Amino acid sequence: MSKDKSSQEDEELPEPALGPMGFGILLGTAALYAVYVGVPIAFGGPASMRFLTGLSAFIPIAVYLAVAVVLAVRPRTSRWGAGLLIGLGIFTLLGGGICVGTLAAQTRA
Numbered sequence: 458m459s460k461d462k463s464s465q466e467d468e469e470l471p472e473p474a475l476g477p478m479g480f481g482i483l484l485g486t487a488a489l490y491a492v493y494v495g496v497p498i499a500f501g502g503p504a505s506m507r508f509l510t511g512l513s514a515f516i517p518i519a520v521y522l523a524v525a526v527v528l529a530v531r532p533r534t535s536r537w538g539a540g541l542l543i544g545l546g547i548f549t550l551l552g553g554g555i556c557v558g559t560l561a562a563q564t565r566a
Contacts, residue, residue, distance in 0.1 A: 481540020482547065485525070489548040492517050521545065 475483075497509065509517075525545065529538025 477534075477536040478540040478543070481537045482544045485521070485541040485544025486547050486551075489517075489521065489545065493552070518545075 493509070521541070522545065525538050525541035527538070528534040529542060531538070
């Protein structure tokens with residue numbers, strides 16, 4: 458009987474389906490797209506955007522990256538921070554694809 462209890466204690470509980478890393482990926486990617494796509498659309502399109510031009514366009518990414526690295530370094534929040542860093546990579550890859558697709562579509566027109 459005690460052997461059954463010890464084997465049950467040794468088994469690890471499964472993690473939740475999303476977990477902190479998955480939640481960080483989803484939240485991070487959505488937040489970056491909200492800043493760089495949603496805000497310009499809400500303010501009337503890219504032509505009326507003045508605060509995300511030039512070097513100031515990198516300020517939200519720098520703040521995001523600093524927060525993600527701090528969270529990734531701390532042991533309690535390392536999975537959350539890793540998810541945010543992966544979300545930054547997904548944002549960069551998808552954003553590059555969207556940009557190239559948009560530019561290719563504009564050159565044909």
